[in-house]
Amino acid sequence: MHSPWGGLTVADAHVHFFSHRFFSLLAAQRNSCLADVDEILQWSMPPEQPEDLAQHWVAELDLHQVSRAALIASLPGDEGSVSAAVTAYPDRFYGYFFVNPLAADAPTVVARALEGGLQGACFFPAMHRYSMHDERVEAVLKVLAARPATLAFVHCGALSVGVRKKLGLQSQFDLRYSNPVDVHAAALRHPNLPFVIPHFGAGYFREALMVADLCPNIFLDTSSSNRWMRYQDGDLDLRRVFEKALSILGARRLLFGTDSSFFPRGWHAAIFEQQVDALRQLDVPPADAQAIFGGNLTRLLARPASHQ
Secondary structure, three states, rough: OOOOOOOOOEEEEEEEEOOOHHHHHHHHHHOHHHHHHHHOOOOOOOOOHHHHHHHHHHHHHOOOOOOEEEEEOOOOOOOOHHHHHHHHOHHHHHHHOOOOOOOOOOOHHHHHHHOOOOOOEEEHHHHHOOOOHHHHHHHHHHHHHOOOOOOEEEEOOOOOHHHHOOOOHHHHHHHHHHOOHOOOOOOOHHOOOOOEEHHHHOHHHHHHHHHHHHHHEEEEEEOOHHHHHOOOOOOOOOOHHHHHHHHHHHHHHHEOOOOOOOOOOOOHHHHHHHHHHHHOOOOOOHHHHHHHHHHHHHHHOOHHHOOO
């Protein structure tokens, strides 16, 4: 892996850990069996043990010279899979998990996941149909904020879930709950808790920049193909997106990510190359490039010695 800045220590802030249990949960949602899911997707079905899938990801990261990755348990109820991966390879993975704050036991689920070594709670307001102003969200945020080296990861914008589309599962997102502006009040209440908005706001780029400008604990992740740019006026491209984000947030609040997920595709190297090219065109200094491509994530999730 080459870059204009020499050797980068790359840490990917956005990798979905599509575990065996993840696919089993999807199969249950469509009232079918795992074999049917396998036949439809034509992907490499992961091994039953999450530690074995974690080993596969370690080999994949080694192949691309990626030092670490934040693995996301992509459905509520799959926290254990990522926890097992992080436990098996604590020097290679950070762990995130999806939470539905509307569930009665959500604070307990979050506390248990954090005790299991996970560090990021992923909120998907449009999918689960709630506002970030909901008092049940606040109950979850208080659990996160009470523990060091944790973060709140809030999906915003016009998002779709490709695997659900392939399986014919509806994703009835409610865009009323997708605006990054809704993160503002929560970020103000918890100034020491980092909030990460992925995909540059996924179509709400202006709004993501606004709230990040107002709240220094809001970060943007750069992951995916960023196809949301087609919704914007003018000739917006990835270089201009980075240029604007850097002018408002600076390099210390951008987190490189790919949105990698399944095999055999593995780690999405083309996303990395596109982002390297965009930042190269902007003549970003080496220190800023290192911060974006790994330093910032490592800094946010570094555990105090007493919690390691």
